[in-house]
Amino acid sequence: MNTRRRHVRAIFINEVRELRRNRSLIVGMAIFPAVFCIQPLVQVLLLSSSASTGLRSEHVLLYMLGIPALVPSFIAAYSVVGERQQGTLEPVLTTPILREELLLAKALAALIPSVAIAYIVFGLFLICVEFFASPGVATALIRLPDLLAQLAFTPLLAGFSIWAAILISTRSNDVRVAQQLAVLANLPPIAVTTLIAFNVIPASLTTALVAAATLLVLDAAGWRIVAAAFDREKLITGTH
Numbered sequence: 001m002n003t004r005r006r007h008v009r010a011i012f013i014n015e016v017r018e019l020r021r022n023r024s025l026i027v028g029m030a031i032f033p034a035v036f037c038i039q040p041l042v043q044v045l046l047l048s049s050s051a052s053t054g055l056r057s058e059h060v061l062l063y064m065l066g067i068p069a070l071v072p073s074f075i076a077a078y079s080v081v082g083e084r085q086q087g088t089l090e091p092v093l094t095t096p097i098l099r100e101e102l103l104l105a106k107a108l109a110a111l112i113p114s115v116a117i118a119y120i121v122f123g124l125f126l127i128c129v130e131f132f133a134s135p136g137v138a139t140a141l142i143r144l145p146d147l148l149a150q151l152a153f154t155p156l157l158a159g160f161s162i163w164a165a166i167l168i169s170t171r172s173n174d175v176r177v178a179q180q181l182a183v184l185a186n187l188p189p190i191a192v193t194t195l196i197a198f199n200v201i202p203a204s205l206t207t208a209l210v211a212a213a214t215l216l217v218l219d220a221a222g223w224r225i226v227a228a229a230f231d232r233e234k235l236i237t238g239t240h
Contacts, residue, residue: 007097008105017108019075022082028074028179029113033121036066042131050082055140061150062197064122066190068158070183072114076165077182079106081172099230103166103223110162111155149208153193156215161186163222170230209239 019025040063047055092102114166130138165182172178192211195201 004098004101007101008108011092011097011102011105012108015079015106016113019109019113022078025075025078029071029117032070032074033067033077033117033178036064036070037121037125041125041128044137044141045133046136049134049136052134052136052140054134055137058161058199059146059203060141061122061125061146062193062203064118064125065150065153065157065193067121068114068118068154069161069186069190069193071117072110072158073161073165073182073186075110075114076107076162077169077178077198078175079110079166080169081178082169082175084173085175100155100223100227103226103230106166107223108157110165111158114158115155118158119151122150122154145203152212156212156219157193159188159219159222160189160215163219163226167222167226167229168223169227174188 040060044060079091083092124183126142129141131142161182164185168181168185169178172181192201196207197205201207
């Protein structure tokens with residue numbers, strides 16, 4: 001492992017440790033999945049077998065893509081401004097670590113647990129539907145295209161969410177303000193996935209490919225954009 005990878009790995013491990021010690025972040029990571037899981041789960045479990053035919057024209061599972069859009073934004077919004085408030089960011093910035101390495105490590109520390117949570121919650125949702133929903137509901141609800149969309153778009157949405165939140169975090173002086181702005185910045189993709197879930201926007205392969213390509217471009221550009229906006233001297237002096 002070269003020096004640069006060791007830098008990223010060391011920062012990543014420190015970020016994960018900080019995440020485990022921060023109760024407010026853990027609470028936030030629990031609240032958002034509950035909001036996006038409990039309400040649709042209750043609705044699905046209350047459906048009768050005769051009502052399951054209506055599910056075939058909808059994509060209710062896509063509603064849960066709100067989890068990877070919001071959970072990482074809550075963590076990433078804390079990543080820079082939170083350390084500034086604690087006084088732990090300045091010592092790191094005075095080391096030879098490149099800003100790209102620092103940002104990549106912080107992004108990974110938000111991405112990996114958030115994607116894991118999104119997949120786990122989604123899996124538990126499917127298990128509950130399979131075992132407790134009325135006959136025919138699970139078959140109508142759980143379809144291969146929706147499963148593939150969940151698998152593919154979870155990391156893509158999480159990546160977009162993280163870079164937007166880190167950018168906000170670098171320009172903020174208060175953790176709560178940064179987190180609130182990060183949530184607002186990620187409402188547009190949540191709105192789109194929700195509209196597709198309830199068939200307001202027709203779901204199609206073209207729609208999926210365009211959305212995936214757009215997110216890939218934004219995720220790839222996000223690292224460079226945030227790195228360019230990351231002013232080490234201003235963060236050290238606290239002039240933001």
